[in-house]
Amino acid sequence: MxxxxxxxxxxxxxxxxxxxxxxxxxxxxxxxxxxxxxxxxxxxxxxxxxxxxxxxxxxxxxxxxxxxxxxxxxxxxxxxxxxxxxxxxxxxxxxxxxxxxxxxxxxxxxxxxxxxxxxxxxxxxxxxxxxxxxxxxxxxxxxxxxxxxxxxxxxxxxxxxxxxxxxxxxxxxxKGEEFRSDYPASRLRAVREKYGLKERFVLYIGTIEPRKNLSRLVEAFAGIARLDSEIQLVIAGKMGWKAEGLFARIEQLELASGIVFTGFIAEEDKAPLLAACTVFVYPSLYEGFGLPALEALACGAPTITSNTSSLPEVVGKAALLVDPTSIEDLQAALERVLSSADLQGELRQAGPERASHFxxxxxxxxxxxxxxxxxxx
Missing domain, CATH: 3.40.50.2000 (Glycogen Phosphorylase B;)
Incomplete structure (x- = not known):
């Protein structure tokens, strides 16, 4: 045929x-x-x-x-x-x-x-x-x-x-076989050093464009950064259209020193970066599927994502769901995960099991x- x-x-x-x-x-x-x-x-x-x-x-x-x-x-x-x-x-x-x-x-x-x-x-x-x-x-x-x-x-x-x-x-x-949670500590340390990252960081991976709702993520992170100056926000992905407004907002909030833009990361670094993060956030306003959220689960990254479109269907009960239009909701979820080692552990266990179905x-x-x-x- x-x-x-x-x-x-x-x-x-x-x-x-x-x-x-x-x-x-x-x-x-x-x-x-x-x-x-x-x-x-x-x-x-x-x-x-x-x-x-x-x-x-x-x-x-x-x-x-x-x-x-x-x-x-x-x-x-x-x-x-x-x-x-x-x-x-x-x-x-x-x-x-x-x-x-x-x-x-x-x-x-x-x-x-x-x-x-x-x-x-x-x-x-x-x-x-x-x-x-x-x-x-x-x-x-x-x-x-x-x-x-x-x-x-x-x-x-x-x-x-x-x-x-x-x-x-x-x-x-x-999800590809490279998306797994058992990377050795040396590999996680190497990927942090390569991109100049601290031990604890909030991660987003995806295109930088308005639909991905990064302006609200930045606003929510601003509230976190005021309480914890050692936490970083890492935004990894290629520049999409209308990305300029995000950079202007970061300047207004005086957050430039706490946010790292990696650009489009090498494929071999993506999974270790997900495994190394403290929490992965995917606050997209609309997705047809939401592959980054699935890949994050597979790597055992504690994940926060939107309660809209396909994302609840993908993550099931293995991630925290938030209203992506609410900065307060995003910030509260970040605070909840960052402050609880027990919750991080639960999510790190639940993610790979959920991802194994895809x-x-x-x-x-x-x-x-x-x-x-x-x-x-």
């Missing part, structure tokens, strides 16, 4: 959708069985190169096509249908919303990661809102199967757009079942 996976919408820097794409492709292709895969990807993203494996063919397209939306449209709507016809593809799986409108009988599968193009349009560029809303609406009528990464995202789509019965599957993300092997297996279910239709 021939499957073409369109990974061209994946960003080169591996955050969110990129982590999903890399791990899904890795686990799908390491044991392809009766499936033959053709992977369409940008030519500057060699982390997605699985072409050395049996039954895998890589199809590279110039990355410059994706800097201009009009060129991307031509690739998705002219070149991709041509490939489907030429290669006699039976299922095409688009990993990032947009899909070919003409497929010559090839069945379509699309992954929806969240509904922010509808629920939070202010966090996207206007042209992208128009582009992706168009495809998301069309998916309801034209796609054979939609994959949602959480039940929350599925419910949002059902409310906003409506979904035919049996038209969608919920297939959660997994694996990329399971994600890949359930996705392959979707492909095979198309075969019988």
């Amino acid at each position: 021939k499957i073409l996976i369109d990974a061209t919408g994946v960003q080169k820097e591996k955050a969110g959708v990129g982590v999903y794409a890399k791990n899904l492709l890795d686990h799908l292709t390491c044991n392809a069985g009766d499936l033959e895969f053709f992977i369409l990807a940008q030519d500057d993203d060699r982390e997605l190169d699985f072409g050395g494996r049996p039954q895998i063919t890589m199809l590279w397209v110039p990355a410059r096509f994706f800097r201009v939306l009009a060129l991307r449209f031509l690739l998705e709507q002219i070149y991709l249908p041509f490939l489907l016809l030429k290669l006699k593809i039976q299922v095409v799986h688009s990993l990032h919303y947009a899909f070919p409108l003409i497929t010559f009988g090839t069945r379509r599968v699309v992954t929806f990661h969240d509904m922010t193009f509808f629920t939070m349009p202010e966090v996207h560029e206007r042209i992208k809102i128009i582009y992706f809303r168009t495809f998301m609406r069309a998916s309801i009528r034209m796609v054979d199967q939609m994959i949602f990464v959480s039940r929350s995202a599925l419910e949002d789509c059902t409310v906003l757009l409506g979904l035919p019965h049996g038209h969608a599957s919920v297939i959660p993300h997994g 694996t990329w092997e399971k994600t890949a297996s359930l996705t392959a079942q979707v492909y095979r279910s198309r075969k019988s239709q």
Whole structure:
């Protein structure tokens, strides 16, 4: 059975959708069985190169096509249908919303990661809102199967757009094997020294953008820092859009000396950094899944996260849930965890057990079942 996976919408820097794409492709292709895969990807993203494996063919397209939306449209709507016809593809799986409108009988599968193009349009560029809303609406009528990464995202789509019965599957993300809680003390010390961190620190990992609600985290941390000058706030991740306001607020609060920005951290440092932190905070206003929260649990990091969207679904009872719009709620949760060694211990035990239910092997297996279910239709 021939499957073409369109990974061209994946960003080169591996955050969110990129982590999903890399791990899904890795686990799908390491044991392809009766499936033959053709992977369409940008030519500057060699982390997605699985072409050395049996039954895998890589199809590279110039990355410059994706800097201009009009060129991307031509690739998705002219070149991709041509490939489907030429290669006699039976299922095409688009990993990032947009899909070919003409497929010559090839069945379509699309992954929806969240509904922010509808629920939070202010966090996207206007042209992208128009582009992706168009495809998301069309998916309801034209796609054979939609994959949602959480039940929350599925419910949002059902409310906003409506979904035919049996038209969608919920297939959660997994966590990599490197996310574990048994790193030796020497490795934790080394990662603290590398990034200039104190023994005790509050950690956030993710893109720096308004949706992640970091301004309220900074406000909550200001209250903590007034009581404990030895605690640091560490913000690790790439700069997103509209990040300037966060830095201005930090200056106003005179917190610059207590906050460390690491930038986009090396992949090999991410798990040890999570294992080393005193508490991990993920106060996002909206998530389709919330992979950083899952990875933090896997590393045994005492975790505080939002009581909204998919996050309660991911963390279960293994983390403290707060109202992300309440600075007081955030600060109270931080104070509670930082002041209680017993609570930290309970959360460090509960996290890895909860995270063990989410694996990329399971994600890949359930996705392959979707492909095979198309075969019988």
